[in-house]
Amino acid sequence: MFDGIGFMELLLIGILGLVVLGPERLPLAIRSITGWIRAMKNMANSVKDELEQELKIEQLHSDLKKAESQGLKNLSPELQESIDQLKDAAQSVNRPYKVEETPSASANAAAVPTPSTTSTTETSSTSEKPSG
Numbered sequence: 001m002f003d004g005i006g007f008m009e010l011l012l013i014g015i016l017g018l019v020v021l022g023p024e025r026l027p028l029a030i031r032s033i034t035g036w037i038r039a040m041k042n043m044a045n046s047v048k049d050e051l052e053q054e055l056k057i058e059q060l061h062s063d064l065k066k067a068e069s070q071g072l073k074n075l076s077p078e079l080q081e082s083i084d085q086l087k088d089a090a091q092s093v094n095r096p097y098k099v100e101e102t103p104s105a106s107a108n109a110a111a112v113p114t115p116s117t118t119s120t121t122e123t124s125s126t127s128e129k130p131s132g
């Protein structure tokens with residue numbers, strides 16, 4: 001971080017800060033400055049990560065266009081790898097929404113009456129009785 005600043009320069013800055021701010025406010029100033037530096041580093045890293053992700057997406061998009069132009073046949077290894085990555089991503093997105101139904105469960109559901117149909121039959125028979 002301090003590539004061009006040596007130990008003597010840091011010592012001079014520390015002494016000047018001590019003289020200007022005093023011993024009471026110097027630790028608070030150092031904490032706030034390190035907080036700003038940390039926030040700037042975090043912001044720079046997040047921008048860097050977003051740019052890398054966008055570049056990767058753009059590369060995958062261009063690989064997909066190349067693969068489509070070749071008709072998804074006789075692809076180079078890097079294009080095939082990109083297509084496989086896209087397929088894996090699509091499957092991971094669709095996986096939570098899949099509804100797996102077993103054949104035995106659907107057959108049992110048709111044979112057993114549901115509680116809602118039996119309760120509606122019972123309530124309709126009780127409502128026909130006169131109250132009195």
